[in-house]
Each structure stands twice: as structure tokens, then as C-alpha cells.
């Protein structure tokens with residue numbers, strides 16, 4: 001994994017956070033940043049976020065960002081410029097109920113100075129189209145998007161949300177030419193959240209108190225790490241024995257199936273999923289802007305892990321201001337290790353079918 005040589009912004013982000021000098025800081029009141037331009041104050045400095053693709057996922061993420069107040073400036077970019085403008089107008093009208101935030105439709109040059117650019121642009125599977133056809137189409141779309149983002153913002157972080165997210169993260173690393181710690185995918189942050197939610201329902205505790213991860217592909221070959229799942233440091237067999245909860249193989253199978261197949265179930269009912277992924281992207285953004293060193297199961301370029309090499313998949317990863325700080329190389333059970341190797345094979349085959357030339 002290549003290491004970033006960027007210096008990174010280390011000032012506190014979020015409401016009022018920026019990298020301006022001490023003297024200009026002293027000219028501004030403490031609290032929410034002013035929207036009025038002030039000499040030396042760059043509201044779009046460390047808390048500017050660009051979103052490419054403002055369909056359901058991108059626009060819901062923008063809304064979540066606005067309500068959170070962590071971003072000072074949000075740029076919306078879409079091939080459908082009118083859509084981006086409409087979303088910007090609608091979101092701006094929520095500002096009086098939320099936080100001072102500058103939101104506008106823009107183009108790729110506006111990615112300059114963004115701490116991160118989230119890419120949620122893509123097309124959906126057409127009737128009769130194979131998954132691989134879709135991968136090729138979205139990879140071609142990324143061929144238009146990624147070089148422009150990287151050119152406009154060579155110091156920024158790129159986060160991929162478009163599916164298949166692991167393959168497109170690999171494609172983005174190839175196209176962007178940025179250090180690998182600054183290019184990653186949302187990976188299994190959503191699957192991990194679903195897993196923790198399903199487990200919390202079964203165990204009768206807050207999902208935030210359930211520590212359990214889905215690793216590997218964001219998709220059918222993903223792997224639940226049962227062997228390390230715990231509540232309060234108690235592995236699940238002890239926790240369940242202590243609390244009189246049954247957790248047999250059939251329960252585990254059901255919980256995992258509900259996790260893995262959740263997207264299909266939601267899409268059958270409402271056509272798309274976007275709230276939970278937007279909340280996950282928001283959590284990832286906050287971890288970066290506030291340099292929180294949060295552990296999140298994002299997709300990154302993995303080398304030399306249980307025989308896996310040169311493929312993007314998800315592992316618990318420490319995320320902070322520089323992007324990926326560390327990837328945590330879990331000690332897996334033999335069954336889980338076989339699962340993640342299988343996941344890597346599936347992804348490798350898809351990547352190979354794209355015939356990318358390694359730069």
C-alpha cells in the first residue's frame with residue numbers, strides 16, 4: 001500500500017474548523033462560520049465536499065451532510081446539470097433549518113480544494129444486461145469522471161460509492177494516479193451496519209454496542225466475521241450463554257442472509273437503497289474531516305493478506321484526515337479465511353475481464 005506524502009490539514013473540521021492562520025482566526029467570532037466572504041477565510045477549505053452523481057444516493061448524502069453541519073461547502077456535479085442545480089436549490093432552502101452551508105451545482109474544476117470527492121455516479125442494469133456489461137459501462141463512466149477529479153484536486157481524497165464498488169475502487173486507483181491511502185470505496189460499511197442491526201435485534205442490545213464486521217466483497221461473496229463478533233468484549237457464544245439467548249447455526253444463517261440480501265429485499269419494495277448508504281458515507285466523511293481514526297469496513301487495495309494480492313475489498317480500516325491510516329489485518333478462522341479468498345477471486349475475475357492496463 002503506497003503511503004501518502006501529503007501534509008494533510010490537521011485543523012479541527014466541522015462547524016468553525018478551518019486551516020486559516022491564527023491571525024485570521026482571531027478576526028472571526030467563535031461558533032458557526034460566517035457565509036460572508038472575509039479576507040483570509042476560505043469556507044471551502046478543509047470542509048469542502050464534492051459529490052459526483054447526485055441521483056438518489058448522491059443527493060441523500062448531500063442532505064445528510066447538510067443536516068450534520070460538518071461541511072462548509074458542498075459541490076454537486078452530475079452529467080444531468082439541471083438535476084444538480086435542482087438538488088442544490090432544494091438543499092439550499094433547508095439551510096435555514098440546518099447549518100450555514102454553501103451548496104451549489106458545479107463542474108469538475110470545482111473539486112479543487114475539496115477534502116474529499118464522493119463518486120455516486122453510474123447507470124443501473126438494463127433489462128437483459130449482464131452484471132459484467134454493467135461493470136464495463138460504469139468503468140467507462142469512471143474513465144470520464146476520475147481523471148477530471150484527480151486533475152482538479154490532486155491533494156484530495158476520492159471515495160467511490162458506485163457499484164460494483166470494489167471493482168470501481170480498483171479502476172479509480174488506476175485512473176486517478178493518487179496514493180492508495182486517498183482512494184477507497186464505501187465497501188461493506190453498509191453491510192456491516194446491516195449485520196450489526198440484525199444482530200442487535202437478536203441480542204437485544206443497541207447496534208452500536210455490537211462489534212461485528214462484514215468483510216470481502218460488497219456483494220454476494222461477502223464474509224461475516226463471526227469468530228470475532230462481540231458485545232462488551234464477550235464473544236457471541238459467551239454473551240448468548242450468559243443471557244439465555246439462542247444463537248444456533250440456523251439463527252446465524254438467517255442473520256447473515258438478511259444482511260447479505262437486504263439490498264435485493266429493499267429494491268424489490270422501493271426500487272433503490274439510499275438512506276443507510278448516505279448515513280454510512282456521512283460517517284466516513286466525519287471520520288476524515290474530524291480526523292477521528294474511526295474503524296470502518298471500507299474497500300481498499302489489499303496486498304499479501306491470506307494470499308490475497310492486488311485486489312480491492314473491505315477490511316476494518318482506521319480512517320482519519322489522511323484517508324486510510326491503517327488496514328486491520330484480522331486473524332480469521334480457517335472458514336472465514338477461505339471465504340475472503342473466494343471473495344477476492346470473484347473480484348479478481350471481474351477486474352481481469354475489464355482488461356485494464358496496469359500503469
Ligand SMILES: NC(=O)c1ccc[n+]([C@@H]2O[C@H](COP(=O)([O-])OP(=O)(O)OC[C@H]3O[C@@H](n4cnc5c(N)ncnc54)[C@H](O)[C@@H]3O)[C@@H](O)[C@H]2O)c1
Pocket residue numbers: 052053054055056057058077078079080083120121122123124141144145160161162163164165186187190218272273274277
Ligand atoms: N456502495 C453502496 O453501499 C451502495 C448502496 C446503494 C447504491 N449504491 C450505488 O450507487 C450508485 C448510484 O445509485 P443511485 O440510486 O443514486 O442511482 P441514480 O440513477 O439515482 O443516480 C445516478 C446519477 O449518476 C449520474 N451520472 C450518470 N453518468 C454520469 C457521468 N458520466 N457523470 C456524472 N454523473 C453521471 C446520473 O445523471 C444520476 O443522477 C449505483 O451504482 C448504486 O448501485 C451503492
